[in-house]
Amino acid sequence: MRADAARNRRLLLEAATAEFAEHGMEVSIARIAARAGIGKGTVFRHFASKEHLLTAIFEHRLDQVAARGEELLDHADAGRALLTFMADTIESQAADRSFCQAVSLRKRQDARLRAASDRLVAAAQALTARAVAAGAVRDDVTGHDIVLLINAVAQATSPLGDAAPGLWRRYLGLVFDGLRPQAAHPLPVPAPTTLTPGT
Incomplete structure (x- = not known):
C-alpha cells in the first residue's frame, strides 16, 4: 500500500472509530469522511x-x-x-x-x-x-x-x-x-x- 493510501486508511479508521463511539452505528459515511478529511470515494476504495x-x-x-x-x-x-x-x-x-x-x-x-x-x-x-x-x-x-x-x-x-x-x-x-x-x-x-x- 502506498504511503498516502496507508495514511488515508489510518485517518479513516480513526475518524470512524470516534464517530461510532460518540454517535452510534447510524453515523453516515459522509460524516466519517468529513471528519477524516477525505472524500467519500476514498472511503469506498478502502471498504466496499x-x-x-x-x-x-x-x-x-x-x-x-x-x-x-x-x-x-x-x-x-x-x-x-x-x-x-x-x-x-x-x-x-x-x-x-x-x-x-x-x-x-x-x-x-x-x-x-x-x-x-x-x-x-x-x-x-x-x-x-x-x-x-x-x-x-x-x-x-x-x-x-x-x-x-x-x-x-x-x-x-x-x-x-x-x-x-x-x-x-x-x-x-x-x-x-x-x-x-x-x-x-x-x-x-x-x-x-x-x-x-x-x-
Missing part, C-alpha cells in the same frame, strides 16, 4: 461498504482487548491481573456504547470477528485459570463467566454513563467480591461452554 468498515473497526477493538489480556498473563498477582482485565475491558466499552451491540450483531456472521472473539475468550480463560489456581477466585468460575460478567456490568451502567461515568467501578467491585472464594456457595447451573447462540 459501511458494514465492512464496521467489521474492521470491531475486529481491531476485540484484538486490542485480547492483547491486553495476554499481556496481563505475565502479571505476578493473578487475582489483580484478572480484575485489571475486567476493569480495562469495561472501561473501553463504557467509552463506546455501540461496541457491544455491534459485535453481538456481527460476530455470528463474520469469521474474522468470531476469530477475534475467540481470542478474547481464550485470554479470559487463561487469566481466570491463573486466578483460580492462585486461590484469588472461586474454583467454579470460567472465562466465559468473566466475559459475560464484563458485559453485564458495562450494559447495566451504560444508561447512567453520562451522569455517573465511573459508576461501573462500583458494580465491578461488587461482582469481583462475588468471585472471591470466601463464603462461596455452589452455583445452581454450570457455566456456558460457548458465547455464540445456537452452537
Whole structure:
C-alpha cells in the first residue's frame, strides 16, 4: 500500500472509530469522511461498504482487548491481573456504547470477528485459570463467566454513563467480591461452554 493510501486508511479508521463511539452505528459515511478529511470515494476504495468498515473497526477493538489480556498473563498477582482485565475491558466499552451491540450483531456472521472473539475468550480463560489456581477466585468460575460478567456490568451502567461515568467501578467491585472464594456457595447451573447462540 502506498504511503498516502496507508495514511488515508489510518485517518479513516480513526475518524470512524470516534464517530461510532460518540454517535452510534447510524453515523453516515459522509460524516466519517468529513471528519477524516477525505472524500467519500476514498472511503469506498478502502471498504466496499459501511458494514465492512464496521467489521474492521470491531475486529481491531476485540484484538486490542485480547492483547491486553495476554499481556496481563505475565502479571505476578493473578487475582489483580484478572480484575485489571475486567476493569480495562469495561472501561473501553463504557467509552463506546455501540461496541457491544455491534459485535453481538456481527460476530455470528463474520469469521474474522468470531476469530477475534475467540481470542478474547481464550485470554479470559487463561487469566481466570491463573486466578483460580492462585486461590484469588472461586474454583467454579470460567472465562466465559468473566466475559459475560464484563458485559453485564458495562450494559447495566451504560444508561447512567453520562451522569455517573465511573459508576461501573462500583458494580465491578461488587461482582469481583462475588468471585472471591470466601463464603462461596455452589452455583445452581454450570457455566456456558460457548458465547455464540445456537452452537
